[in-house]
Amino acid sequence: MDGFPRSAKIWLVVAWAALIALPWYGLGGIPRGVPAWPAVVQASAGARGWLIPLILALIPATVAVFGRARPRLLVAAAATAILWTVIEGFAIVHNGWGVAALGPWFADPAPTQPALGWGALVFLVAMLMLIANGLARQGVCRGDVFVTGAILLVVALIALFVIYPALCIFVSAVKDNDGGFAPELFGAKLFGRPIWGIDCLVGGGACGTAWNTVVVATVVGVVTTLLGLAFALLALRTRVPMKPLIGLLSVLPIITPPFVIGLALILLFGRSGAVTIWVADLFHVPRTRWIYGVTGITVAQVLAFTPISFLVMIGVLQGVAPSLEEAAETLRAGRWRTFRTITWPLIRPGLANAFLIAFIESMADFANPLMIGGNFTVLSTDIFFAVVGTTHDQGRAAVLAIVLLTFTLTAFQAQRAWVGRRGYATMGGKGAAGRATELPGGLKALCYGLALPYLALTVAVYGTIMVGGFVESIGRDNTPTLRHLITAFSIEKGIGGWFLSGSAWNSLVTTFEVALIAMPFTAAIGIVVAWLLDRQRFAGRQAFEFLAMMSFAIPGTVIGVSYILAFNVPPLALTGTGTIIAIAFAFRNMPVGIRAGIANLAQIDRSLDEASLTLGARSLRTLVLVLLPLMRPAVTTALVYSFVRAVTAVSAVIFLVTGEYQLATVYIVGRADVGDYGVAIVYSAMLIVLMLLILLIIRLGVGLNRPGARPVRGTASLTPATMVQP
């Protein structure tokens, strides 16, 4: 057998370089002093002897690569190196033994080491790639190094940034506040009254947070599904020209920061809200705080998530071929009978899907309950207050996160199982031709009855946000003013030239920076995962898919808490950096890229890949030269949506921001929290307009996201529905 390909040799050299030349410890900025020493120096001069095995492991690896090719030896050596890095990383931390039980076995004083740095990371990646080389040599993934390496890298990244933080939650949940092991406390917290109490039914107090969350999510799920169905029926089964409305509804949920609707509802219906004051003056009704609490949360979430249900239902309804309805009519069925016996049974599975998606979204929603929840707590806000509140109980936060995660993952599994099982709405092959049957009159009226109030309220909400920032104090004092705009976004000329003096600039610039940094990574990992899932066959593919898509179902709050728990201390310390925010964005928005990629790949015939292979191109070349040029729509979608979603995200990052890395959304929430509504509204409006502009420019540029557009040969157009359906 001949030797390893060149890539193995390059990675081996990289690994040696990482040990010899790169700073082993300290990420973020340029490390100085002892931590900046490379591993070989740390091991000798720094007396960190536990790094010696890493150097030793590289010797057999070198022999395996440069001598007669020995793939098994290579895999064993590289895997040992990775395993040892993990073990020593957890065993020896910044303040001594990471595992207390190790103490008595070794001499005092306990050794210490800072968090891992670039040297360590590059070394680990190189080891992973050497394993890929060794495995591919043994016939894994048809001997394809690139595919093997891509799978290993993605799995490692998901393990590090999704699984490991989640495990940290479980560990934290069984500890008390001082870090001691306290399983009995865990039980008390997990099954205690604050979470599962039913006092609102039998006692007279408040019910447990878990019940609150489930009830709100169920109501929101049902209402948004019905509203979504009503809109979809009006759009596809009447002659009403709905194209512009569809376009608008499809972008609103993406460009709107999640708290905006809650904020607008307060400004309209709060105790000093515009509508409240108007009604109070007119009918002499006392002003109340009725909107705060379960009502407000439900209304806000219904407003926020109906567009998502609508997009799901549009997809479902488009799957019902009009020719089926035409066939029913030629068989003497009237319009009502056609709807009842043909259309309805075919879309029913879609309803369950839409319900589960809204259910998950509602449970994961953090910003609206925070904004308008009052004393009514749901799991996501409870987690937040457990971390930042006066009690500062990380164990409680962890327990709440476990409950919330269990709920959303269960719903997510149910939704996947459901969608996987019921595919018949899209069956029937061709037959999209034909004209859709009109809705029966009564049903049409019902749809209007549901849709119009929703539209009116939506117009009011967005109107409030757009206008509210340009009056003194909306509702109370409607004098027009630019005061808030100037406070937030003024630009002044100082000694050194023009500078951004407004209070919002700092967070806006940071947000765009971090979102832009996260953007290419999010898109790249999403597209690569999509390609692996759609085009490669390998053992464990289903588990891989579940892992990759799971982050959709992990609520942002849970991600935030888990990142604090996982990355605050060595071996990997990232909190307080912009990097961790970018990483949070990347893994939270990864499913967007995956879905866009899979939808796009489904439109590219597999024979193109095969033709490329038979022409002597390997998988990497095929991906870069054949598939990527044809996946431009997916790449654009992934880039744009990951950016927009990053800019509008709140829940995950609210735990991760610092004074240095303040983000737009968190800043707005903070302003609203202290009652500075003027700036909050102006800033929200600014974000919405900016995001809308970005989407419009992209849409004009590449023809992205036109619902109902037919894919052109060789290219693909992606509807936003791909973005919301997990």
Add this chain to the structure above:
Amino acid sequence: MSDVTTPAVELRGVTKRYGDVTALRTIDLAIDRGTLVTLLGPSGCGKTTMLRLIAGLERPDDGRILIGGRDVTLAAASERNIGMVFQSYALFPHMTVLENVCYGLRAGGMKKAEAIAAATDKIALVGLAGYESRLPSELSGGQQQRVAVARAIVLEPEVLLFDEPLSNLDAKLRRHVREEIRELQQSLSLTAVYVTHDQQEALAISDRILVMNMAAVAQDGSPRALYEQPESRFVADFIGDANIVPIEVRRIDGPLAEIDLAGLVLTLPHHGATVGAAELAIRPQSVGLAPGAGAPGTLPGRLATAAYLGSHMEYRVRITPEIELFVVSPDVAAPLKPGCDVAVSVAADGVAIIPGR
């Protein structure tokens, strides 16, 4: 690399399963250099699977595959010396004709200028000189097909694989393109494996045909041998729409057998049949019909249906309640009418005994 006597492609005991379904069952096959071998059979018979196994797009569960004497069983498609023409042509839609044809050369590490020269040469060979900068979407189906061929042969592969290359062309063009493919294959003395389900296409272009059925090779031979001496009911039926009728072998005499077909006695090559019940394949063109009844050496029958197809007539003739013959007659000037009695004769060169029953 290897001498002329080494088969271009060799399959040794190749088996392929998809879950519980066996797609190919222990296939042994050697393909000689410079020949065009067709894999012919109904859909699901395993012919495409065999082609994809040779290409390296699938892996066998068992057995070895050799190309040019080299064992490539575990090699990826990109590491095998093959060229493939896909049913959909699989032209890269974002590349021009020239870029498509250059693609494999560049992947193999050839310099750009050399690649362009070689590609231009092959584009001219398939008659598309002047079309180099067109996109596939700007070409007709037939032209796209030629680009696909040029893209495959420019690599000078050990074996050229065709996966139903004509099925996306209309009937008129199909005959023309298949002649072109055959001509090209012979003038460049290429080794080719050709998959089709169209028996006429297979007969027209092949040196050798493998008729496949149910994951196995039903018969392997020259077009003439397959047509004239089908070894099984399946092959007789699949190639040339033969009528299969029950017969009685009465006597074996040297290479010949005396048979009884519903009372008509014929003497034919026995093809390994033994005395007793057997079947006879009768080509529709070999049955003679004359109005009236009762001439010696004929069978009495009644015409059930008659259809005029321009170049010929198609009839169904009932001989006995069990035996009905499909007949093609070139005589369109004096067609027979349904319901009339006819005398049925069978020409000995269009019938073959299928042994065993």
